[in-house]
Amino acid sequence: NAGVTQTPKFQVLKTGQSMTLQCAQDMNHNSMYWYRQDPGMGLRLIYYSASEGTTDKGEVPNGYNVSRLNKREFSLRLESAAPSQTSVYFCATNPWESYGYTFGSGTRLTVV
Amino acid sequence: DAKTTQPPSMDCAEGRAANLPCNHSTISGNEYVYWYRQIHSQGPQYIIHGLKNNETNEMASLIITEDRKSSTLILPHATLRDTAVYYCIVSGDLKTSYDKVIFGPGTSLSVIP
Numbered sequence: 326n327a328g329v330t331q332t333p334k335f336q337v338l339k340t341g342q343s344m345t346l347q348c349a350q351d352m353n354h355n356s357m358y359w360y361r362q363d364p365g366m367g368l369r370l371i372y373y374s375a376s377e378g379t380t381d382k383g384e385v386p387n388g389y390n391v392s393r394l395n396k397r398e399f400s401l402r403l404e405s406a407a408p409s410q411t412s413v414y415f416c417a418t419n420p421w422e423s424y425g426y427t428f429g430s431g432t433r434l435t436v437v
Numbered sequence: 438d439a440k441t442t443q444p445p446s447m448d449c450a451e452g453r454a455a456n457l458p459c460n461h462s463t464i465s466g467n468e469y470v471y472w473y474r475q476i477h478s479q480g481p482q483y484i485i486h487g488l489k490n491n492e493t494n495e496m497a498s499l500i501i502t503e504d505r506k507s508s509t510l511i512l513p514h515a516t517l518r519d520t521a522v523y524y525c526i527v528s529g530d531l532k533t534s535y536d537k538v539i540f541g542p543g544t545s546l547s548v549i550p
């Protein structure tokens with residue numbers, strides 16, 4: 326099915342470990358986004374990429390890095406995981422031509 | 438900070454219209470009103486958006502007041518599958534800018550049998 330694919334769906338890390346969350350879209354969209362959602366709260370923007378080759382910080386970028394590998398893929402890296410980064414991470418895309426974001430199904434990350 | 442205010446929760450009887458209000462008193466002239474919903478722990482789903490005219494699609498209707506300081510999302514015949522958190526968002530024209538979409542806590546809608 327066309328859409329936004331996030332991997333992995335679940336992950337448990339120990340404090341200090343690193344990992345990369347992957348996001349891939351097959352809709353030929355230009356802009357891509359990474360959000361995090363903590364329990365009972367709305368989504369907060371971590372980083373976004375308006376187009377291939379560009380990235381910008383969102384509201385809560387500290388502790389994260391991103392790579393827009395190509396038009397399809399936008400990865401989020403945690404270099405040294407902390408318990409405060411326990412959250413659900415959502416990737417989203419937007420094609421410019423329309424106004425609705427398409428979200429992936431999320432990665433549930435627990436840092437112990 | 439989110440630019441919108443929504444009630445934290447609402448109930449609606451199945452088959453009845455669900456009217457979800459949103460206040461956005463500081464909206465500027467070039468900002469749109471967007472609505473998304475999030476069912477259980479899935480990713481948010483886009484519903485509808487508008488600038489100043491009322492809008493309707495296959496999912497819902499959006500009514501924006503003349504002064505644009507508030508709006509109402511209407512689900513005409515709510516079903517149990519409409520139980521979700523509904524987010525009202527004010528943002529720039531995403532077609533021409535990369536304005537970030539800020540999600541507040543939203544309204545948790547419970548559709549009751």
